[in-house]
């Protein structure tokens with residue numbers, strides 16, 4: 001049995017590529033790479049085909065994650081037939097995804113931070129226009145929620 005996970009943010013160049021790279025890394029460590037498919041997408045289409053934001057790539061690299069092979073794409077209605085878990089970074093992304101979701105979708109559509117254990121936040125704050133430690137905060141939240149998601153999926157496999 002296998003499971004598929006799609007992480008979704010607005011631009012697919014900061015938060016969801018971070019989740020994609022970190023969760024992929026955790027799956028490798030757990031020996032589950034072959035059983036869990038991972039991808040990311042944006043609700044917006046401005047950055048299609050581009051790599052992640054250089055600030056995101058640099059912050060992730062400091063913690064040992066390589067996001068450089070990832071390329072942005074826009075979420076589409078076909079993704080609801082491809083993925084079991086579609087996880088939004090914030091409430092605006094979730095609202096857009098709910099509007100796109102076909103009535104027959106049987107998977108899990110929700111906020112990624114539902115899987116976080118250590119943090120009370122519900123949303124991963126968008127670091128794109130921010131200053132300072134926004135990218136570090138994204139990494140902290142995403143590392144913890146990824147670990148929670150991994151535990152959840154391990155129970156299903």
Ligand code: 4NP
Pocket residue numbers: 009010011012013014015016046126127128
């Ligand atoms: P992301 O961040 O949703 O975490 O990838 C953003 C990237 C770009 C834009 C907004 C958010 N933008 O408006 O271009």
